[in-house]
Amino acid sequence: MVHRATGWLMLLCLATAACLYLGPLAALIGRRDSLAAVHEWSGILLPVPSLLGLLSPDFRADLRRLNRFAVHDRQWLRDVRRRRTGPKARPAGKFNAGQKLYAGWIAGAVLVMMFTGLLMWFIGLLPFISRTSAIFVHDCLAWAIAVVVAGHMRRAFQDPEARLGMRTGHVSRSWAARHHSRWLPNEHEDAAADGPSGV
Template identity: 45%
Template sequence: MTRPPERELPRFSVAVRWVHGVAGVLVLVLIATAAVLYNSELQVLVGHRPVVEAVHVWSGFALPVPVLAGLAFRSVRADVAELDRFTARDWRWLRSRTRRDGTIPVGKFNAGQKLNGSLSAGGGAVLLLTGAVMLATDLAPLSWRTGATLVHDWTSLAFGLLVFGHLYHALRDPTAMRGIRTGTVPAWWARHEHAAWAAEFDDQPADDHPAEDQRSRR
């Protein structure tokens, strides 16, 4: 007898995936152009510094657009609210050395993803503000622009590390990548990685030991 296929759970809406995709492309463009602007060897190799600088500036100002446009959709607002909600379970997850074994029921986003979202939003706001000050040569005094440049440089470095850390963890989990690509994930993955969220589809609360419960049902 053929075993029925594993049920798929809807994880991300089309609007959420578009916001994530467009913002992600803009961030990668910003990192690539920043690398050229700050590395003399890359500048010689690529050339066209004014063009690279213009692409960097306009990509930076465009970055908030997909996020703000996405807020018109209920699914995007719901995910933003979920990312912004830290609970006692999230702090417990962060302190645990066995956080990925499924013993702590996790909602739609784990605490690491919530931290990444908060730091990305904060870092992006700082970069946008300092970038605007750096460009305001006729409005901002030299001391402001010097300070803004220093903050912009160091925040860019931290932001870049945050992005590469996000990519590293994402690439280690092909199923999670599939979720943001297609919008759905297998129920077995959801039960292990996000038990509290998966339980919402079963109309039953996730217990404190979903991994043990799963083993007992085999």
């Protein structure tokens, strides 16, 4: 639920940003003030699902997993660079190294976007930072986020079972063995650190 709510808010931010930034879309949609308000509030609400998720022990456990970078994560990145495939070539726990890097990067990007957005919204908030600088950082990072989110969605659409797992909380044992072999219980000594498999 946290992922889905955050995803919808992120897509709303990106869609309204495109309508505000790109002339043809702005002319087609109109209602600039309403779009700006939706954009601002969807941006401010972006961290809310994660903050509410902290009430769940399972979500807190997932955050701990995302924040741990183990030896097998470095091996996963090496294997990706060398284009090796298969569970033995790319060992991963519940989250692979790519997912961990993406989660950390997008969390940091959202914080920077909120900060620069608030600077633009409340112009005199920090007088030593110019509005032009805030706009420049906000716009450049928005393009980077759009590209990274598009890549994230492309990967998700290539893996229907991963999407099923996001919706239901369960995946097949064969899928887990192929993509997240260290997540399976009793497969590796550190499986307990990755928690129950949900398979």
